[in-house]
Amino acid sequence: xxxxxxxxxxxxxxxxxxxxxxxxxxxxxxxxxxxxxxxxxxxxxxxxxxxxxxxxxxxxxxxxxxxxxxxxxxxxxxxxxxxxxxxxxxxxxxxxxxxxxxxxxxxxxxxxxxxxxxxxxxxxxxxxxxxxxxxxxxxxxxxxxxxxxxxxxxxxxxxxxxxxxxxxxxxxxxxxxxxxxxxxxxxxxxxxxxxxxxxxxxxxxxxxxxxxxxxxxxxxxxx
Amino acid sequence: xxxxxxxxxxxxxxxxxxxxxxxxxxxxxxxxxxxxxxxxxxxxxxxxxxxxxxxxxxxxxxxxxxxxxxxxxxxxxxx
Numbered sequence: 001x002x003x004x005x006x007x008x009x010x011x012x013x014x015x016x017x018x019x020x021x022x023x024x025x026x027x028x029x030x031x032x033x034x035x036x037x038x039x040x041x042x043x044x045x046x047x048x049x050x051x052x053x054x055x056x057x058x059x060x061x062x063x064x065x066x067x068x069x070x071x072x073x074x075x076x077x078x079x080x081x082x083x084x085x086x087x088x089x090x091x092x093x094x095x096x097x098x099x100x101x102x103x104x105x106x107x108x109x110x111x112x113x114x115x116x117x118x119x120x121x122x123x124x125x126x127x128x129x130x131x132x133x134x135x136x137x138x139x140x141x142x143x144x145x146x147x148x149x150x151x152x153x154x155x156x157x158x159x160x161x162x163x164x165x166x167x168x169x170x171x172x173x174x175x176x177x178x179x180x181x182x183x184x185x186x187x188x189x190x191x192x193x194x195x196x197x198x199x200x201x202x203x204x205x206x207x208x209x210x211x212x213x214x215x216x217x218x219x220x221x222x223x
Numbered sequence: 224x225x226x227x228x229x230x231x232x233x234x235x236x237x238x239x240x241x242x243x244x245x246x247x248x249x250x251x252x253x254x255x256x257x258x259x260x261x262x263x264x265x266x267x268x269x270x271x272x273x274x275x276x277x278x279x280x281x282x283x284x285x286x287x288x289x290x291x292x293x294x295x296x297x298x299x300x301x302x
Contacts, residue, residue: 057289064286093289100291102233107240147237147292173240 001217004031004041006071006087008062012049013084013196020196021045024213033065042220043080043124044071046087048140048194058101058143059089068094078223080124080216081188085141088180088190097181097190098156099148104141105173113205114139114193115168116179123163123186124219128211135208137198139171139179144192146174146181156181164191187219224269227279228298231288232263263293274299 003026007014018028029041033051038044051062062068068090075081075096083091091097104110113136118129129135148156153175156162164180172192180191195209233239242260249257266287270279279297288295 056287060286060289092291098291100289102237102292103240105238105240107244149236149291173238 001026001043001220002029002039002041003027003213003216004029004038004044006031006033006044006046006067008033008049008051008065008086008090010049010051010053010062011047011086013047013194014049016194017045017047017084017196020199020209020213023199024210024217026213026217031067033062033067036066036070038067038070038074043216044074044082045196046071046081046083046090047196048085048087051086051090054143057089057093059086059091059093062086062090063093072096075183075188078185078187080219082125082212082216083188083190084194084196085144085192088192089143091188091190096188097183098152098161099146099178099181101141101143101192102145102147103143104145104171109140109142110144110171111140112138112171114166114171114179116164116191116193117167118163119165120160120163120182120186123182123189123215125189125212125215126163127218128215134167135198135211136206137193137195137209138205139193141172141192144172144174146172146178146192148175153178159184163189164193224271225274225300227268227270227274227300229266229268229279229283229287230263230296230298231266231283231293232261234292234294237292 021028198204198209
């Protein structure tokens with residue numbers, strides 16, 4: 001299984017994301033934002049970082065990069081796409097996921113191990129979890145406050161589009177403790193916390209993040 | 224060349240912690256008459272020829288502002 005990891009100018013966690021793919025048993029494929037080439041990958045990860053220095057809005061300029069046009073088209077055909085942190089911001093800016101990420105309510109960068117509750121264990125990226133499972137993975141952001149109009153939040157909740165919620169404290173003031181959401185078909189997932197930093201005991205608070213990368217391998221086989 | 228100005232500000236229902244921090248500083252400086260601060264962005268575009276309003280509206284609404292969270296105002300030069 002070929003899992004692409006996109007590098008934008010200012011991406012930071014692309015190497016960790018590729019390592020997570022490899023540890024899960026997939027083949028990581030490096031993708032470059034300026035190429036119109038998805039290199040026949042089966043799924044794509046948009047990693048964390050500060051693409052374009054968060055200029056204009058976090059993720060705004062990266063969302064208009066050449067490769068993102070191909071990602072949007074492939075997502076329309078059902079290809080699994082995961083956006084982590086800055087990658088989540090890019091997916092919202094690209095219109096693949098609803099809502100937006102704004103400045104943390106307390107204005108501080110927040111970096112800590114975070115408890116999440118898995119609300120949807122049937123997306124392409126979460127099928128190796130159980131509904132209601134609590135996982136611990138790092139969160140690190142300054143602009144991670146998930147917002148949308150109240151009517152849109154009601155609709156998302158009604159459609160079961162909230163995949164993860166913060167537990168044990170909301171790190172950034174996100175509406176309704178939302179940490180991650182999914183597309184209507186459950187193939188595109190975005191979240192602010194970092195599963196790729198929780199894949200080995202030596203370097204992470206847990207290995208709870210590995211399930212994202214094992215899940216997608218099954219989702220690709222099933223498709 | 225003509226000068227086109229685009230102002231972007233968070234929608235009223237989206238909380239603006241940066242504006243609130245500025246308001247707090249103003250209070251500490253004794254400027255008690257200021258009741259609210261909303262922080263936004265101000266873009267100045269130099270455009271060749273006569274500005275095409277439809278094109279500029281598209282630029283403002285699809286790139287300079289995120290309509291999910293922001294309102295945008297386009298100011299075209301008066302002739």
